[in-house]
Every structure is written in structure tokens, then in C-alpha cells.
Amino acid sequence: MNKIAEITLTFVAYLKRPDLYPELRRKIWKNIFNRSSGLRGKEEAEKWCAALAVSEKGFIENVLKMPFVPFERLFPNEFAAALQAQAKAPVKMGGAGALSVIYYINEYTNSGNTVETGVAYGWSSFAALASLVSRGGTLYSSDMPYILQDQSSDFVGCVVPEKYRLNWRLFRFADKESLPKILAEQNIFDVVHYDSDKSYDGRIWAYNTLFGKVRNGGVFMSDDIGDNAAFKHFCEARNINPYVIEFDGKYAGIIIK
Template structure:
């Protein structure tokens, strides 16, 4: 599919969904008037991240006093089945990330309420739910439909049915989903960000969620090398953060 065809199909999909019009307007502005601001500070942050990054194994050991090897050994069958479902999915979305980091963040905080932005196949959702299930906790997720691929029904497709009773999925952009989630729950134990990659989108969500993350809660953001939003946010709030190098990208994590 050409880029022009993809944009046209996406636009038509938005037109058919009036509830997504606010996000359509924001995307038009972001892709015209604010294109350069989306990658603001990228070189600065990548240089900083490269100089301080550690492995996921070291970060989990340092922050949560856990060995990541136990996760895949314990949940091997579930993860294998999830991988099979991903391969069978006709829609291509973002793959699995640092699952151990998310799982052990939930274990460390004894999480009962977790918030994530960005779902795709549902790998991060699965990692959180495997921990939350133990305490009958709830995962609140925000994710847009995959409009260009007509993939609405496949979002979260790898999550097993027995975990879905602990999951609330909001199918809007963050600026619509998060207020809806906050009206239901205003304090969270773990936050995982993996949605709008723009500088402004990140800063808006970071600030909104940070004030609702409880003391001792864990804040995780994927792909922090896209721009300097995460670095700037941490510096502004005097936050000492850990940076993880994972499959050529950087993840930021800190305990509030």
C-alpha cells in the first residue's frame, strides 16, 4: 500500500467515526503545522540515553530486586500461545516490548490499578494482567483503532479470555480516553506509556498521569529517544530516572 493510499484510507476511517473527530483535527495540525516539534530534542536525548542506559535485566534487579529469567520460565506456555496468536493475526502491529519490566513493576508495587496507553497486540497488557490477576486488580488501557488496516477487532488479540475480566479498554485517543479513565479511577500503581510519540502528546500525558501516580508507583515510558519529552519532563520535576536500552531503543522508568 502506498503512503497516499494509506493516508486516504485512514482519513475515510476517521470520517466514519464521529467520536474520533477530535483526534482527526489534532493529527491534521500535528502533521502540518507541528511536524518539526514532534522530534524536538531527539539528538540531545539519544546522546544522553546512550550514555546512561543499562540492560532490562540490570534495571529490574536494581529497581525491583528481581531476576527477569523467572518470568519467562513461569509463564512459558502463555507466552508461547500469545506468540502463536500474533503470527496468525492478519494485521501487523507493534511487537512485544520489555514485558519483564512491566510485570515486575506490577509485582513490586503489588499493583491493583494499572494504566497504559497503547495496546496493539496486547503484549504489555498481558504482562500487567498476569500480575494484576493475582490481586483481582484492573488494567485501564487507552488505544486508538488501527484505522488504516481495518484492525479494530484485533487490538489486544493475544490476551487470554480468562484475563479480560480484569481489563478495561478505552478505544479513543489519549485526550479522550484518559479523562474517561480518571473519572472512574484517580490513583494508579503503575503507568506504562506507549502511544502518541510526539513531543506535545507525551508531555500532555506525562503531566496528567504523574499527578495521579501514587507515591511509590512506577512510571514507564517506551521509545523515549523519539524526542526529548521524557528527558525534559524528568529534569523539570527533578526525577532520577533509569534508562534501559532494549532492542535498539530506549525505555525510561522511575519510582515516584
């Protein structure tokens, strides 16, 4: 499909979804006036991340002080079933991130309430829920509908094991609509994991919205912080010394509050 056809189809798909009109307005604004937001300060961010980075294992053992067993070894049967579910999905979405870190920050905080933005196949949801269900906790997730796909068969979250789904509240709107709905239900969290809109401005809005909702001693995590300088600038503005984890050539930022 060429670019013009894709833009036209996307626009028409949005027009059929009045609940997504606010996001359509934001996308039009961003594409006309704010195209550089995705990569703003990338070079500066990458240098900073590289200087601070530790491994997943190093962070879990030395900072969280927990014995490290990789997530896929802790839940081998559920993990194998999740891989099969992903293989069966006809759509291509974002893949798994630092699953062990996500699992262990939920364990470390004994989380009863976790919020995440960005679900895709649901790998991060699976990792958070694997910890949360053992305490009867709840995961609140936000992800946009995949607007160009057949909405009758939705693959968002398809790798999340069936037995975890009673503990999962999935909100299918853009974050700017989902997060107020989530916060109306639950206002304080043990863990926040940000992995959705990666633009500089999208991150700053969400970081400011969510950081205050993490309890003292809780954990705030953001993926792909080397994409632009939003996480770095957010930490500098608040005098925070975060942890940076390198995983698969990308960086995740962690703040223990």
C-alpha cells in the same frame, strides 16, 4: 497503496467515525503546523539515554531487588499461546517491548490498578495482567481503533489470554478522549505505562496528565524515550533522576515516585 490514496482512505475512514473527530482535527493540525514534534531533541535524548542505560536484568535485580526470571519463562504456556495468536493476526502492529520490566514493576508495587497507553497486539497488557490478576487488580488500557482495518474483526489485544480479560478495561479512543474516561473511573494508580503517541507534544501532555496520578512509591514508565527529548525535559523540569533501561536497541524510562 500510494501515499495520496492512503491519506484519502484514512480521511474518509475518520469521517465515518464522529467519535474520532477530535483526533482527526489534532492530526490535521499536527501535519500542517507541527511536523517536527516526533523527533524534537532526538540527538540530545539518545546521548542522555546511552549515558544512563542499564539492562532489564540489572534494573530488576539491583533497583527493584527482585530475582530476575524472564517473563517468557515465568509464563511459558500463556506466552506460547500469545505467539500463536499474534501469528494468526492478519494485521501488522507494534511488537513486544520490555515485558519482564512491565511484569516486575507491577509485582514490585503490588499493583491493584495500572494504566497503560498503547496496546497493539497486547504484549504489554499481557505482562501487566499476569501480575495484576494474582491480586484481583485491574488494567486500564487506551488504544486508538486501527482506522483503516475492517472494524468487524479487531486484533488489538489479541495476545491477551482469555482468562485475564475480566481484569481488563480497554478504552478504544485516542488518549485525549480515553484518559479522561479512565480517570473518571480510577484516579490513582500503582503503575503507569506510556507507550502510545510518541510525538514530543503528545508525550508532554500525557506525562503531565498521568504523572500526578501515580501514588507515592508507585512506578511511572515510558517507552522509546530516545525518540525525542520529551522524557528528558519532563524529568529535568521536575528535578527527577529516572532510571533508563536499554532493550532491543531502544530505551525505556522509569521513575519510582
